[in-house]
Amino acid sequence: MKKKYLQKQSKFNEQLDINVGLGLPQEKYDENEQCQSCKLTLKQDDRYIPILISTFAKQNRYDTMPMELQNLLNAETLNLFNVSSCKHQFHFKCLANSFKTKLHQEYPSWLISNCPICQQSCNLLYPNSQLEVHFNLFIQELEAILIELNLDLQLSLKYEGREELILFDIFYQLLINILIQMIQQKVDFQRSGKVQIFQQFIRILKHHYKNINYKQNILKFKKGQIFILDIMMLIENQVMSVINKNDFEQEISKILLSLPKQNDDLVKILFTCFEIKFNDELFYGEQNEISSMCITDFYQTQKEISNQIAILLGKNFETFRHRYIKNLCKKCGFFATKQKQGQDIAVCLLCLKTLCLGSCKNYKIGNLSIHAEEEHNCHSVYVCLSSGNVVITSYPMSYVNCFSLFYNNLGQEINQLTYTNLDWDKYNLDMEKVEQISKIILYNQYQQIIRNALNDQNRNRQNVRRNL
Ligand SMILES: [Zn+2]
Ligand SMILES: [Zn+2]
Numbered sequence: 443m444k445k446k447y448l449q450k451q452s453k454f455n456e457q458l459d460i461n462v463g464l465g466l467p468q469e470k471y472d473e474n475e476q477c478q479s480c481k482l483t484l485k486q487d488d489r490y491i492p493i494l495i496s497t498f499a500k501q502n503r504y505d506t507m508p509m510e511l512q513n514l515l516n517a518e519t520l521n522l523f524n525v526s527s528c529k530h531q532f533h534f535k536c537l538a539n540s541f542k543t544k545l546h547q548e549y550p551s552w553l554i555s556n557c558p559i560c561q562q563s564c565n566l567l568y569p570n571s572q573l574e575v576h577f578n579l580f581i582q583e584l585e586a587i588l589i590e591l592n593l594d595l596q597l598s599l600k601y602e603g604r605e606e607l608i609l610f611d612i613f614y615q616l617l618i619n620i621l622i623q624m625i626q627q628k629v630d631f632q633r634s635g636k637v638q639i640f641q642q643f644i645r646i647l648k649h650h651y652k653n654i655n656y657k658q659n660i661l662k663f664k665k666g667q668i669f670i671l672d673i674m675m676l677i678e679n680q681v682m683s684v685i686n687k688n689d690f691e692q693e694i695s696k697i698l699l700s701l702p703k704q705n706d707d708l709v710k711i712l713f714t715c716f717e718i719k720f721n722d723e724l725f726y727g728e729q730n731e732i733s734s735m736c737i738t739d740f741y742q743t744q745k746e747i748s749n750q751i752a753i754l755l756g757k758n759f760e761t762f763r764h765r766y767i768k769n770l771c772k773k774c775g776f777f778a779t780k781q782k783q784g785q786d787i788a789v790c791l792l793c794l795k796t797l798c799l800g801s802c803k804n805y806k807i808g809n810l811s812i813h814a815e816e817e818h819n820c821h822s823v824y825v826c827l828s829s830g831n832v833v834i835t836s837y838p839m840s841y842v843n844c845f846s847l848f849y850n851n852l853g854q855e856i857n858q859l860t861y862t863n864l865d866w867d868k869y870n871l872d873m874e875k876v877e878q879i880s881k882i883i884l885y886n887q888y889q890q891i892i893r894n895a896l897n898d899q900n901r902n903r904q905n906v907r908r909n910l
């Protein structure tokens with residue numbers, strides 16, 4: 443994986459060089475927008491948004507999506523990716539320069555590259571222009587990302603070597619992820635520039651189709667199940683030119699207008715995403731028959747995850763420790779082998795397996811990184827048995843001592859575990875901290891949190907470790 447990773451990173455560097463030397467043609471100015479870095483005007487053909495494409499942590503303890511949707515996506519293995527972004531746009535050079543000074547072979551690109559303004563972690567420069575040469579470069583980069591995420595083999599198995607279809611799969615997955623985020627985080631959705639990202643994904647997708655021309659649908663959902671999947675199938679049909687622009691717009695409107703009334707705001711955002719003019723009259727006129735299913739129980743999801751975590755951990759530190767201390771380390775098969783030497787055991791909150799913190803023997807890479815990589819698409823969150831402290835891991839980085847989950851009624855954490863202070867039952871599970879964890883799981887925030895810790899000039903920096 444390391445080798446592949448380096449490959450990808452040198453590609454990332456190459457892209458920086460290619461683009462800088464491209465000698466972009468002059469085009470008309472959009473006077474309203476400026477580069478967030480140099481404050482000069484952004485040209486139509488030179489505007490980039492930093493985005494982060496990552497895998498969604500695989501876990502079976504928590505339902506991060508309504509069951510029906512989860513089942514459908516799992517059946518088609520279509521919920522692998524997560525897209526994060528911010529609204530800031532830059533000249534290519536301005537953004538690339540801000541990375542170049544920091545490029546460091548040892549660290550993954552998501553850790554060292556970020557939006558210079560808001561620190562949003564990123565691993566791709568997303569061209570917000572209409573130039574085909576930019577589309578092609580982006581497509582190349584997306585392929586490289588697959589290698590970085592170690593998904594190239596898995597996807598090429600899925601398509602039995604028909605490599606040309608893999609990119610469509612990724613695009614559709616990214617679009618599905620964006621639509622899900624729209625429902626989950628309505629307020630944040632527009633603020634994080636997702637509408638533009640969505641529109642641009644569709645443009646690039648259409649552009650790519652011109653070169654590939656596949657004949658068979660990749661998305662195989664049954665119509666009329668969940669509206670975002672119906673929309674996705676329409677997108678695919680439009681990409682494949684099965685339906686024309688007019689029919690497409692009509693069909694989309696039909697789906698959107700058939701949603702229950704309380705989804706007004708979602709519907710309006712979606713009209714913008716598809717650049718279809720929103721017609722108030724149509725919308726507030728006769729209520730169409732509700733045919734497409736809308737998902738409302740997303741709102742409940744975070745609460746449910748929190749409750750689930752609270753049940754799994756137990757109400758105080760005594761219960762938590764008692765519950766997991768007897769488990770054997772999944773790697774070495776012993777239990778508490780390291781505790782005598784003052785080292786720690788960690789419980790994976792995504793699957794509840796226990797592991798020695800660090801490596802059991804003299805391996806170079808520790809258990810937490812390996813476990814996250816092998817079982818959870820590279821990310822996980824752990825709780826230590828000696829302190830109730832949380833560790834966030836995104837292969838190969840870990841952020842230790844994020845915060846403690848247990849506090850006594852003076853608000854103190856467990857300082858040091860000795861056998862003379864046995865009042866562990868006085869340290870209660872803090873639900874606010876549990877909610878923080880449920881957010882991390884629901885919104886796949888592992889990388890962003892590690893990044894923020896590394897950026898923190900003071901306390902946190904030394905807590906970010908490699909290969910733990
Ligand atoms: Zn600039
Ligand atoms: Zn930003």
Ligand SMILES: [Zn+2]
Binds near residue numbers: 776801
């Ligand atoms: Zn072990």
Ligand SMILES: [Zn+2]
Binds near residue numbers: 793794813817818822
């Ligand atoms: Zn696990």
